[in-house]
Amino acid sequence: MIIKSREIPITLLQLASLKQRIESTHLQFQTIIDDHVIYQSGYRGELAFDYYLKAIDGEKICLLHSLRIVGPNAFQMDTLILTPSFFLIVEVKNFTGTIEFDHEFGQMTQYSNGRTRSFKDPISQVDNQTFHLQNWLMQQGIAAVPIESLVVFVSNHVHLTRKGDQEVDKRIIRAGKFIEKYQELKGKHSAPILTHQQLVNLAHMLKNRHAPLHIDVFKKYNLTLNDIGPGAPCLNCSYIPMDRIYGRWLCPKCQTISRDAHLYALKDFQLLVKDHISNREARWMLQVDDILLVSKLLKKSGLPFTGYKKDRVYNLNFDFQKDYAHLMKSR
CATH class of the missing domain: 1.10.10 (Arc Repressor Mutant, subunit A)
Structure with a gap:
C-alpha cells in the first residue's frame, strides 16, 4: 500500500528554472548545470526503482516515497518500507561508469567518461538515516522494530568495485537483486511486532510530518536577484x-x-x-x-x-x- 507517493524534488524544479535564467558566463552556471544533471538522474533512478516495488506492493506493508522529516536534524529517505516485523530504508542511486567504495573514509568515487567525481559513501547516508529514524520512532514510543537499510543501484551500465582490500558492504546491491534481498530480510525478521492498523497509523503519522526541501538558491549559489534573468x-x-x-x-x-x-x-x-x-x-x-x-x-x-x-x-x-x-x- 502506497501511503505517500513519490514527488518531483522541488530542488530539481528550481535548478531547471535557474539554468534557463542564469547567463552562461556566470561563475555558478556550470555548477548549476552539474547539480541539475545529478538531481535529474537521481529522480529518474527513483522512478526506475518503483518497477521493482510492484512485486511487493500487494503485501500488507506501507510504502512512503520521497519522505523528509524535519526536526532538530532533518533527514530524507528515497523510500521507506514499513512491514509488521521490520522497517526498510532504501537509498536509490542512478550512476553509470565505475563506482569505487571506500567505507573507511566514507567516500564513493565515480569514474565515467574520463571524469572523476567524489561523493559521500551511501552507506554513511543510510546509517545516518537509520539513526535519525530510530530517534524519531523512540520519541513516538516505538522503539522495538528493527530498521534495515539498502543502497540500490538501478543502472545496468555501472560497475561496482572496492577500494583496496576492503569488502563492499553487503547492503549495496543492484536493483535486480532487490526482491531477493527483501525476501532474505523477511526471513530474518519473521515475527510480527506491529499490527496492520498500527502500521497504517504510523505511516500516516510519518506522512503528516513530511516537509519537502525548498532551498534558498541565492544563498546556495551566491546569487543576487540581478543574476536572475x-x-x-x-x-x-x-x-x-x-x-x-x-x-x-x-x-x-x-x-x-x-x-x-x-x-x-x-x-x-x-x-x-x-x-x-x-x-x-x-x-x-x-x-x-x-x-x-x-x-x-x-x-x-x-x-x-x-x-x-x-x-x-x-x-x-x-x-x-x-x-x-x-x-x-x-x-
Whole structure:
C-alpha cells in the first residue's frame, strides 16, 4: 500500500528554472548545470526503482516515497518500507561508469567518461538515516522494530568495485537483486511486532510530518536577484524574455505565440524568489512596464491576494507536483 507517493524534488524544479535564467558566463552556471544533471538522474533512478516495488506492493506493508522529516536534524529517505516485523530504508542511486567504495573514509568515487567525481559513501547516508529514524520512532514510543537499510543501484551500465582490500558492504546491491534481498530480510525478521492498523497509523503519522526541501538558491549559489534573468519564458525554445504584443506573448527567437506565458514566469518567481508578489515585482519579472496591464494579468491569474491597490500582494500558490511539468521537459 502506497501511503505517500513519490514527488518531483522541488530542488530539481528550481535548478531547471535557474539554468534557463542564469547567463552562461556566470561563475555558478556550470555548477548549476552539474547539480541539475545529478538531481535529474537521481529522480529518474527513483522512478526506475518503483518497477521493482510492484512485486511487493500487494503485501500488507506501507510504502512512503520521497519522505523528509524535519526536526532538530532533518533527514530524507528515497523510500521507506514499513512491514509488521521490520522497517526498510532504501537509498536509490542512478550512476553509470565505475563506482569505487571506500567505507573507511566514507567516500564513493565515480569514474565515467574520463571524469572523476567524489561523493559521500551511501552507506554513511543510510546509517545516518537509520539513526535519525530510530530517534524519531523512540520519541513516538516505538522503539522495538528493527530498521534495515539498502543502497540500490538501478543502472545496468555501472560497475561496482572496492577500494583496496576492503569488502563492499553487503547492503549495496543492484536493483535486480532487490526482491531477493527483501525476501532474505523477511526471513530474518519473521515475527510480527506491529499490527496492520498500527502500521497504517504510523505511516500516516510519518506522512503528516513530511516537509519537502525548498532551498534558498541565492544563498546556495551566491546569487543576487540581478543574476536572475527576468521575463516570460518560451516553452517551445526556452528563450527568455518573450515580448508582450497585442494581448499575446511572442517569442522573438522562434515566433511562438502564447496567451499564458506570464503564468510560467510567476511560477518561476515562486520557485526561486518567494511565494508572494507585488505589482512592482511582477512588472520586473514579466518585463512589462504597464501597471494596469500587469494588474489585469495578475487578477486574471486567479491567484488569491491581500491588500488594496498599491499595497496589494498576490499569493503564489502553484502546486509543485502538478503545475511545473514544463520544467521536467525543459532543454
